[in-house]
Amino acid sequence: MATVSLISDEAASPEVLAVFDDIRAVRGTDFINNFWRALAHDPALLKATWERLKVVMGPGDLDPLVKEMIYIAVSTANGCSYCVHSHTAAAKAKGMSDAQHGELAAVIGMAMQTNGLVTALQVEVDKVFKA
Amino acid sequence: MATVSLISDEAASPEVLAVFDDIRAVRGTDFINNFWRALAHDPALLKATWERLKVVMGPGDLDPLVKEMIYIAVSTANGCSYCVHSHTAAAKAKGMSDAQHGELAAVIGMAMQTNGLVTALQVEVDKVFKA
Amino acid sequence: MATVSLISDEAASPEVLAVFDDIRAVRGTDFINNFWRALAHDPALLKATWERLKVVMGPGDLDPLVKEMIYIAVSTANGCSYCVHSHTAAAKAKGMSDAQHGELAAVIGMAMQTNGLVTALQVEVDKVFKA
Amino acid sequence: MATVSLISDEAASPEVLAVFDDIRAVRGTDFINNFWRALAHDPALLKATWERLKVVMGPGDLDPLVKEMIYIAVSTANGCSYCVHSHTAAAKAKGMSDAQHGELAAVIGMAMQTNGLVTALQVEVDKVFKA
Amino acid sequence: MATVSLISDEAASPEVLAVFDDIRAVRGTDFINNFWRALAHDPALLKATWERLKVVMGPGDLDPLVKEMIYIAVSTANGCSYCVHSHTAAAKAKGMSDAQHGELAAVIGMAMQTNGLVTALQVEVDKVFKA
Amino acid sequence: MATVSLISDEAASPEVLAVFDDIRAVRGTDFINNFWRALAHDPALLKATWERLKVVMGPGDLDPLVKEMIYIAVSTANGCSYCVHSHTAAAKAKGMSDAQHGELAAVIGMAMQTNGLVTALQVEVDKVFKA
Numbered sequence: 001m002a003t004v005s006l007i008s009d010e011a012a013s014p015e016v017l018a019v020f021d022d023i024r025a026v027r028g029t030d031f032i033n034n035f036w037r038a039l040a041h042d043p044a045l046l047k048a049t050w051e052r053l054k055v056v057m058g059p060g061d062l063d064p065l066v067k068e069m070i071y072i073a074v075s076t077a078n079g080c081s082y083c084v085h086s087h088t089a090a091a092k093a094k095g096m097s098d099a100q101h102g103e104l105a106a107v108i109g110m111a112m113q114t115n116g117l118v119t120a121l122q123v124e125v126d127k128v129f130k131a
Numbered sequence: 132m133a134t135v136s137l138i139s140d141e142a143a144s145p146e147v148l149a150v151f152d153d154i155r156a157v158r159g160t161d162f163i164n165n166f167w168r169a170l171a172h173d174p175a176l177l178k179a180t181w182e183r184l185k186v187v188m189g190p191g192d193l194d195p196l197v198k199e200m201i202y203i204a205v206s207t208a209n210g211c212s213y214c215v216h217s218h219t220a221a222a223k224a225k226g227m228s229d230a231q232h233g234e235l236a237a238v239i240g241m242a243m244q245t246n247g248l249v250t251a252l253q254v255e256v257d258k259v260f261k262a
Numbered sequence: 263m264a265t266v267s268l269i270s271d272e273a274a275s276p277e278v279l280a281v282f283d284d285i286r287a288v289r290g291t292d293f294i295n296n297f298w299r300a301l302a303h304d305p306a307l308l309k310a311t312w313e314r315l316k317v318v319m320g321p322g323d324l325d326p327l328v329k330e331m332i333y334i335a336v337s338t339a340n341g342c343s344y345c346v347h348s349h350t351a352a353a354k355a356k357g358m359s360d361a362q363h364g365e366l367a368a369v370i371g372m373a374m375q376t377n378g379l380v381t382a383l384q385v386e387v388d389k390v391f392k393a
Numbered sequence: 394m395a396t397v398s399l400i401s402d403e404a405a406s407p408e409v410l411a412v413f414d415d416i417r418a419v420r421g422t423d424f425i426n427n428f429w430r431a432l433a434h435d436p437a438l439l440k441a442t443w444e445r446l447k448v449v450m451g452p453g454d455l456d457p458l459v460k461e462m463i464y465i466a467v468s469t470a471n472g473c474s475y476c477v478h479s480h481t482a483a484a485k486a487k488g489m490s491d492a493q494h495g496e497l498a499a500v501i502g503m504a505m506q507t508n509g510l511v512t513a514l515q516v517e518v519d520k521v522f523k524a
Numbered sequence: 525m526a527t528v529s530l531i532s533d534e535a536a537s538p539e540v541l542a543v544f545d546d547i548r549a550v551r552g553t554d555f556i557n558n559f560w561r562a563l564a565h566d567p568a569l570l571k572a573t574w575e576r577l578k579v580v581m582g583p584g585d586l587d588p589l590v591k592e593m594i595y596i597a598v599s600t601a602n603g604c605s606y607c608v609h610s611h612t613a614a615a616k617a618k619g620m621s622d623a624q625h626g627e628l629a630a631v632i633g634m635a636m637q638t639n640g641l642v643t644a645l646q647v648e649v650d651k652v653f654k655a
Numbered sequence: 656m657a658t659v660s661l662i663s664d665e666a667a668s669p670e671v672l673a674v675f676d677d678i679r680a681v682r683g684t685d686f687i688n689n690f691w692r693a694l695a696h697d698p699a700l701l702k703a704t705w706e707r708l709k710v711v712m713g714p715g716d717l718d719p720l721v722k723e724m725i726y727i728a729v730s731t732a733n734g735c736s737y738c739v740h741s742h743t744a745a746a747k748a749k750g751m752s753d754a755q756h757g758e759l760a761a762v763i764g765m766a767m768q769t770n771g772l773v774t775a776l777q778v779e780v781d782k783v784f785k786a
Contacts (some may be wrong), residue, residue, distance in 0.1 A: 001523040003253045003350040004363070031259065035245070038254045042364030048445055049245070049371075055437075056241045061230040066197050067238045073201045074242035074378070076775045077208030079341035079603035082249045083242070084777055085260040088527040099192040101528070102566030105775045107198045109573075110187045111205035111214070112771035113764040114166070114180065116598070118213045120731045120760045121169045122134045122739055128162065129216040130394040132654040134743040135756070173757030179576055180764075186568075205771070207382040210472035210734035215384055219396040232397070233435030236382045240442075243378035244371040247467070251338040251367045253346055261525040263785040265515045265612040266625070293521065297507070300514045304626030306710075311510065311633075314703055318503045323492040328459050329500045332466045336504035336640070339470030341603035344511045345504070347522040361454040369460045372449045373467035373476070376428070376442065380475045383431045384396045390424065391478040392656040469644040472734035477646055481658040494659070495697030498644045502637040502704075509636035509729070513600045513629045515608055527777045555783065559769070562776045573769065580765045585754040590721050591762045594728045598766035601732030606773045607766070609784040623716040631722050634711045635729035635738070638690070638704070642737045645693045646658045652686065653740040 007040035016040045019047050026054060033086060065094040069104050076108050138171035147171045150178050157185060164217060196225040200235050207239050269302035278302045281309050288316060295348060327356040331366050338370050400433035409433045412440050419447060426479060458487040462497050469501050531564035540564045543571050550578060557610060589618040593628050600632050662695035671695045674702050681709060688741060720749040724759050731763050 007016060009032075019040075020032050039046040057067050068091035075083035088101075096104075138147060140163075150171075151163050170177040188198050199222035206214035219232075227235075269278060271294075281302075282294050301308040319329050330353035337345035350363075358366075400409060402425075412433075413425050432439040450460050461484035468476035481494075489497075531540060533556075543564075544556050563570040581591050592615035599607035612625075620628075662671060664687075674695075675687050694701040712722050723746035730738035746756075 001253070002255055003251075003347065004360075033257045033260070034254045035249060038252045039248065041360060042368065044448075045248075045364060045368050045371075048448075049248070052441055052445070053241060053245070055441075056234075056237045060234050061228060062200075062234045062238070066200070067234070069193075069197070069201060070204045070235065070238045071242045072775065073204040074208045074239055075246055076771055077205045078243070078246040078250075079774055080246040080249055081774075081777060082254050082256050083246050084774065085256045085527065087242075088777075089260045097192060098528075098565060102569060103187075103191050103193045103198070104201065105772055106187045106566065106569050107193070107201045108205055108775045109569075109768040109772045110184060111202045111218075112209070113768035114184070115206055115209040115211040115214050116731055116764045116767035117170065117176075117180070117760055118166060118211055119209075119734055119736075119739065120134075120727065120763050122132070122736060122743075123165050123169045123213050124133055125213050125216045126164045129164070129220045134740065135753075172753060173761065175579075176757060176761045176764075179579075183572055183576070186572075203382065207378055210381055212381075212384060215381065216396065219384075229397075229434060233438060236379055237435065237438050239382045240375040240378045240438075244375035247338055247371045247374035248367055250341055250343075250346065251334065251370045253343060253350075263515070264517055265513075265609065266622075295519045295522070296516050297511060300516045301510065303622060304630065307510075307626060307630050307633075310707055310710075311507070314707070315503060315507070317699075317703075318496075318499045322496050323490060324462075324496045324500070328462070329496070331455075331459070332462060332497065332500045333504045335463045335466040336470045336501055337508055339467045340505070340508040340512075342508040342511055344516050344518050345508050347518045349504075351522045359454060365449075365453050365455045365460070366463065368449045369455070369463045370467055372446060373464045373480075374471070376446070377468055377471040377473040377476050379432065379438075379442070380428060380473055381471075382396075384394070385427050385431045385475050386395055387475050387478045388426045391426070391482045465644065469640055472643055474643075474646060477643065478658065481646075491659075491696060495700060498641055499697065499700050501644045502640045502700075505640035506633040506637035509600055509633045510629055512603055512605075512608065513596065513632045515605060515612075525777070526779055527775075557781045557784070558778050559773060562778045563772065569772075573772070577765060577769070580758075580761045584758050585752060586724075586758045586762070590724070591758070593717075593721070593725055594759065594762045595766045597725045597728040598732045598763055599770055601729045602767070602770040602774075604770040604773055606778050606780050607770050609780045611766075613784045621716060627711075627715050627717045627722070628725065630711045631717070631725045632729055634708060635726045635742075636733070638708070639730055639733040639735040639738050641694065641700075641704070642690060642735055643733075644658075646656070647689050647693045647737050648657055649737050649740045650688045653688070653744045 002034070002038050004038050004041050006034055006037035008037070012040060013043060015043045016046060019043075019050050022054075023050060035082070035086065065091060065096060068094055069096070069100075072104065073108050073111075077112065133165070133169050135169050135172050137165055137168035139168070143171060144174060146174045147177060150174075150181050153185075154181060166213070166217065196222060196227060199225055200227070200231075203235065204239050204242075208243065264296070264300050266300050266303050268296055268299035270299070274302060275305060277305045278308060281305075281312050284316075285312060297344070297348065327353060327358060330356055331358070331362075334366065335370050335373075339374065395427070395431050397431050397434050399427055399430035401430070405433060406436060408436045409439060412436075412443050415447075416443060428475070428479065458484060458489060461487055462489070462493075465497065466501050466504075470505070526558070526562050528562050528565050530558055530561035532561070536564060537567060539567045540570060543567075543574050546578075547574060559606070559610065589615060589620060592618055593620070593624075596628065597632050597635075601636070657689070657693050659693050659696050661689055661692035663692070667695060668698060670698045671701060674698075674705050677709075678705060690737070690741065720746060720751060723749055724751070724755075727759065728763050728766075732767065 726742045
């Protein structure tokens with residue numbers, strides 16, 4: 001259970017509803033997930049987070065699916081279960097195949113492993129990487 | 132300074148040299164970075180790590196550049212400075228543009244932020260994400 | 263489920279009961295939360311942890327409510343769900359308002375984000391910060 | 394060394410300079426620290442991060458000094474050396490005393506310790522904390 | 525719920541079944557835990573992970589029980605609930621006593637605490653440790 | 656550079672010197688490493704940390720060398736460079752061989768890898784592990 005209640009549409013203030021409406025419009029769905037309903041206790045935080053997320057995760061020099069996979073990678077390393085679930089769902093909705101999902105997991109595992117080896121042995125950065 | 136010495140070519144055993152040679156062949160460079168020279172104290176660990184890395188980071192259902200960016204994302208969340216440096220160099224060598232680098236950083240930052248918000252508020256996973 | 267059983271008052275040794283009694287006296291409640299009941303398998307660990315917590319989290323140069331918020335911040339970054347729940351309850355009991363809770367979450371999110379940006383870009387510490 | 398170069402005032406575009414000018418005005422100093430000069434490669438990321446930081450870390454329901462200490466706590470748990478240095482400098486500039494610094498460290502250490510104990514023993518959240 | 529389905533014996537391909545059979549033979553049990561059934565979506569990842577785990581966690585210069593305790597320590601610091609549960613079960617099966625379990629938790633807690641203190645104060649590595 | 660100055664013997668108060676003396680006596684060396692000199696700004700924190708460390712890391716149901724390796728494992732996962740260096744030095748002083756060091760690194764890497772795989776796939780804890 002969250003440490004705050006989830007704000008329903010009925011309980012939402014006009015400024016919260018405006019954000020919810022924009023989320024619905026951008027995503028083409030009526031569904032608002034718990035994250036936004038929890039943030040809605042602080043309308044300024046809700047609005048700032050959504051406005052920024054919309055830009056950062058939208059099309060750009062990186063493909064939106066690639067962005068979702070990067071998001072999953074960070075969320076995995078941070079152990080955020082909610083975030084892994086929600087962004088895996090988003091990645092699948094954007095076309096991530098089972099084979100891509102498997103490779104994503106393999107790369108994450110490989111990176112975690114070498115992160116551990118490097119830090120355990122305190123390997124120093126090669127000069128060439130700093131050039 | 133590393134907690135182990137770095138194994139030079141001169142000090143390397145034949146089985147270590149065989150791995151070094153394969154790294155050189157696969158990467159098309161004579162340069163062996165410190166990570167492998169540190170691992171070389173344990174030839175079995177060196178060989179197993181390289182053999183697996185070669186497969187995982189090679190071409191597949193995900194583009195090698197995408198894999199490097201996922202690697203950077205994990206390494207950032209884990210705070211592994213060496214890994215961020217070495218895989219940023221690898222990503223640039225595989226064509227990562229400055230604009231892509233900026234977007235990668237922005238997505239990592241966004242993910243870290245919402246990881247924090249979700250965990251601070253202990254938001255529960257929506258049922259739809261589990262379906 | 264915990265990897266150890268929880269020690270009830272009935273099953274507690276005299277030295278464990280003495281710690282439980284002190285927790286009850288200091289907190290002004292009969293309730294002993296699961297953390298202490300799990301630690302009670304190792305009476306020395308239980309006692310040392312409680313004795314130190316009592317001092318560290320008590321009044322000092324920082325307000326006890328501020329200390330609880332710092333505790334929540336660390337627990338969030340470490341992804342400790344139990345700790346976020348228990349210390350959010352403690353912070354509310356010490357007067358944390360909904361608005362303060364929202365600001366706490368926003369600061370945590372902001373810090374996580376810039377932690378990620380700084381590490382992804384490997385920004386070096388300015389000389390002036392070391393002076 | 395950072396994985397991107399630092400943008401000097403001379404090399405900055407007008408939109409980057411506008412952000413730098415606002416940082417200078419808000420902080421009442423001519424000094425721009427490396428973090429902003431690294432972000433300046435991506436003017437939109439620079440502007441969004443600064444605009445949000447200015448609001449989140451400014452006066453509100455939590456004292457700005459308390460916010461800096463929360464920031465240090467998160468940055469410590471995430472192992473971000475740059476962030477610990479820069480926000481410790483900021484906290485001192487906002488009046489953090491040596492005694493408060495010591496208590497901050499003690500609370501961070503205490504939280505880290507119990508995070509570890511709770512997770513090692515997989516203690517379940519008490520029902521009362523979810524109510 | 526996992527983000528992938530769990531592969532039953534009935535649904536397993538011959539190469540997956542061969543790995544399952546080896547797990548059963550090495551461990552002397554018919555039980556295959558969820559981790560392997562989730563990995564089985566990617567037979568190459570399943571096989572590589574198991575083959576390496578079998579070697580790394582087997583007898584060597586460190587006792588297998590010591591290896592399990594190191595595994596628990598890493599998994600705790602990373603907040604991996606599944607991993608703490610499964611490796612605590614494995615450690616108990618290899619003879620970890622309640623007293624050893626308590627000491628393991630105490631050492632983990634102590635390390636977490638001093639990790640936090642060191643990072644909060646940004647203590648520099650003594651020259652003697654680098655020699 | 657640390658965010659606090661290091662307290663020399665000359666600048667130490669009698670209560671700080673008493674702790675330094677005990678560290679010297681217990682360890683059989685005149686050397687006091689930076690960690691204790693940084694903590695010495697807060698004599699109560701210094702004393703509490705040392706008193707507890709002395710007990711936790713001393714002989715018990717786990718061997719002191721095993722405890723040092725667990726310490727290194729936690730410190731690696733938390734990315735604490737100082738802690739990895741100081742406890743690797745301590746482990747070597749207590750007899751850790753190069754082969755044991757290599758196996759320690761391999762187990763840490765293996766654990767990090769499967770932590771990542773489990774979290775990326777959100778594998779649920781098997782009922783048998785909870786029994």
